[in-house]
Amino acid sequence: MKHFFLVVLCMQVFPRQVQPGKDESTTCKPVTASFCQGVGYKTTLYPSGVQGFNVQQIGQIVxxxxxxxxxxxxxxxxxxxxxxxxxxxxxxxxxxCEKVKKDCESTLRAKRLSWPATLHCENLPQTDCVQGPPAPVTQAPSGTCQPITVPLCEDVSYTNTVLPNILGHKSQEEAGLVIHQFFPLIKVECSPQLKPFLCSVYIPKCVSGRPQPPCRTLCEQARSGCGRLMSKFDFPWPEALKCESFTTESCEEPLLINVPGTCQTKTAPFCRDLPYTEAFLPNGLGHKTQEETNLALNEFLPLVELGCSAHLKPFLCSVHLPKCVSGKGLTPCRTLCEQARSGCEPLMNKFGIRWPENLKCEAFTTDSCEEVHLLNLSMFFYFVCFLFYVSVIWT
Incomplete structure (x- = not known):
């Protein structure tokens, strides 16, 4: 009976790991359906459709x-x-969803088609969701690439821009006057992504004579770091810079933090036992020294010691002391953040503590996830359960 309960425990705790074929690959795949081209993204985990949806039926409705x-x-x-x-x-x-369902009701009836049985509008979110297509930022007419002359953006990762930008500014002088209003926020370093994001909007990179659209992930990272500071002074995040208006298609090199900094040997005690030796500073939260980051990390020590999530410590260190790769910092992994948050947030809520706004998982990207590191814990339990099964067979 004891063996039976251990088997059940292994299968309940790691249902995906112990059932072959159930673990979907986390590798993004191209969206191949012709009717889904141009909807604002190019990759999906489900190129053949989510279970419960008939792709042929979806295509007919579209x-x-x-x-x-x-x-x-x-x-x-x-x-x-x-x-x-x-x-x-x-x-x-x-x-x-409700609008589309209402609009299509009579047409579906006339064509003798039915609304997808698994699509329930009431199960969809009401906020922080997709209401329509991304802003048509790629439709700007071709122009002549020109060297960047706006001082604030002269040290970004590209050297040429083209105007007008997506906000309608027709010259670098005009765009430079507007972007300079954000200088105090850039100066206080509320987010290292703020300056690259603002420059991508106001002084966009020139690609084949057209402005490259801003990256939504970069926008979310900037807003996550600076939005709360702005709200303290009753300044909302600008509507013209709303991240939901952008797309992830234009995101370039999302793995590395593209801001000035240095790689240094990791000495902070909190992260000393993690499997990398060099950290990049300043980090995405604006901490400039390991002493400063270690003080911030120690606030989470009780949660780590309680063991609410095995992913908490690796995630916190990836944010506060990001791994140094090719002279730059590796951005935090969104999946790792979500795993840490799902394990620890319920416990935090019991004590009236909210998950920190500056660690909001939506601000990170899955592109930087190092799959082998995320699987280490799972592989460990694979091994434990394997040894257990072997012991059962031989006893």
Whole structure:
């Protein structure tokens, strides 16, 4: 009986690991359905459709064009954007679903088609979700690439820009006057991503004579770091810079933090036992020294000692003391953040403590996830359960 309970425990704790074929690959795959091209993303974990959705039926509904954004709704539920399945930011909004359902009701009836049985509008998020297509930022007319002359953006990772930008500024002088208003925020270093993001909007990179659209992930990282500081002074995040208006298609080199800094031997006690030796500073939170980061990390020590999540410590260190790769810092992994948060947030809430705003998982990207590190713990339990099964067989 004891062996039986141990078997059940292994299968319950690691259902994906002990059942071959159940663990979906975390590798993003291209969206191949013709009716889902141009909806704002190019990759998905489910190129053949999420279980419960008939891709042929979805395609028929989209091709009827019975509602302006029917393609966005259907594609995002049947072949969602590559990322964590629980992120509302990549899901369609409830209001969009309800509008499409109402618009298409008569057409579906006339064509003798039915609404997808598994698509329930009430299960979709109401906020921080996709209401329509991303801003058509790639439609700007071709122009002549010109060297960047705005001082604030002269040290970004590209050297040429093209105007007008997506906000309609027609010259670098005009765009430079507006972007300079953000100088105090850049100066206080609320986020190392703020300056690269602002420059990508106001002084965009010139690609084949066109401005490269801003990267949504970069926007979210900047907003996560600076939004709370701005709200303290009653300044909302600008509507013109709303991250939901951008797309992830234009994100370049998301693995590394592209800001000035240095790599140094990791000495902070909190992260000393993690499997990398060099950390990059300043980090994404603005900490400039390991002493400063270690003080911030020690606030989480009780949670780490309680063991609410084995992923908490690696995640915290990836944020406060990011791994140094090729002279730059590796950005935190969104999946690691979500695993840490799901394990520890319920315990934090019991004591009236909220998950920190500056560690909001939506601000990170899955592109930087080092799969082998995330699987180490799972492989350990694979081994434990394997030894257990062997012991059962031989006893």
């Amino acid at each position: 091709q009827m064009a019975c509602s302006p954004h029917v393609d966005i709704l259907m594609c995002r539920v049947a072949m969602p954007e590559c990322g964590s399945g629980n992120e509302s930011r990549v899901k369609p909004c409830r209001a969009l």
